[in-house]
Amino acid sequence: MFECRAPISQQEFDQYYHLRWTILRKPLQQEQGSERDDLETQAVHRAIFDNKGNIIAVARLHFCSMFEGQIRYMAVADDFQGKGLGQQLVLALEQFASSLGVNKLSLKAREQAISFYQKLSYKNMGFSHLLFNEIKHFKMEKTLVRAVLPHDKLSTALQNTWHSTIPMSKAMKVTVSYYDQQNLVTTCDELFNKNLHNTMFAGSIYTLSTLTGWGWVYLLMEQKKLTGNIVLADAKIRYHNPIAGIAFAKTGFSLSSGCIDDLLTDKKIKLSVEVQVMSGEKVAATFTGLYFVLPK
Missing domain, CATH: 3.40.630.30 (Gcn5-related N-acetyltransferase (GNAT))
Known part of the structure; x- marks a missing residue:
């Protein structure tokens, strides 16, 4: 095995x-x-x-x-x-x-490997470079296609809400990259959010985390067709490692607690949301936010 x-x-x-x-x-x-x-x-x-x-x-x-x-x-x-x-x-x-x-x-494929990748639906885009001035490599590309799902509209609505109400989110290009009703993944522009050390600015990591947690609560409410004002009541973040490349922030049901259905009682509710900011597949920062939802 x-x-x-x-x-x-x-x-x-x-x-x-x-x-x-x-x-x-x-x-x-x-x-x-x-x-x-x-x-x-x-x-x-x-x-x-x-x-x-x-x-x-x-x-x-x-x-x-x-x-x-x-x-x-x-x-x-x-x-x-x-x-x-x-x-x-x-x-x-x-x-x-x-x-x-x-x-x-x-990917960059050696000439003898082109047919292998073509069988996996990668297209040969032509000659790329010579490795060590000796081995020909060819650039190959593949589009990862997924079906358009009903909740994609919720992702778009969340992203539009961020960009229209929070100028920093638009400047950072905070984007919903994945959402399947169980998990939410966001990302942002790498170059805009770099500091003088050429790694991601700590303030940008915090902002991306805060918006991801807020976005998760927003999506829970939209799924249930509930209304309320979401506010961040308390938060803490731990920075484990610098992020030198693209950052992805992840949260979901397994990282959150609290019941959104309690909004039906017309009382203030609270939800705890953990967000993991990833560099590759390593957790580079861990954010925990306590969000209140106030009935309208």
Whole structure:
């Protein structure tokens, strides 16, 4: 049995990078370390483990913009090629990207891998570059298509409410990237929200978190067709790690408590909402907000 997941321990990451180097860089006489780049800490990593815990295939996803990602460093151990592991990795990364609202993926494929990616619906966009002035690579792209759902209208209404009533949200380009009535994911423009250290400004992380929590309460009310004024009564945030790339803020039923139906009693209600701000798949900040809803 094979298991596909992110590496967790340092030992697993050491295996992960070693396989990457062995397959992709060692045959080109490149030193260890050449298999890594500056985006590792903000990327999404996937590995396939055999039944002994050995890593036999790897791939990585990073985000180029709020709605576009790129797959890189796909490698399968020689003894396990042709067993569908590459396809499993691509599908796992596509699923993760879709869960954040990313709708376009790209990659740079070696010439012999073009047909593999074409079978997975990636289009060959033409020659990209020569790796180490030797290996031809071709750019390939795929649009991740999902059905238009009724609650997409709620997402649009929430985003319009933010931008029309809170000027900062429009300047930050705060956007609903994913909503399925169980979970809400938001994001914002990377360049506008950078500080002098080239990481996301702490105030922008706080603002994105506050609006995401407020947005979750708004969506709960809209689903039930309830009215009320939402106010933030109390909040705290913990910053765990800097965010060097695209930030995604996530919340949902599993991260909130309180009953919106209590609005039917015409009394003030309170809901606690936790928001996790992600860098890749790591939680970079944790926000907890106490929201009051005041009957109109």
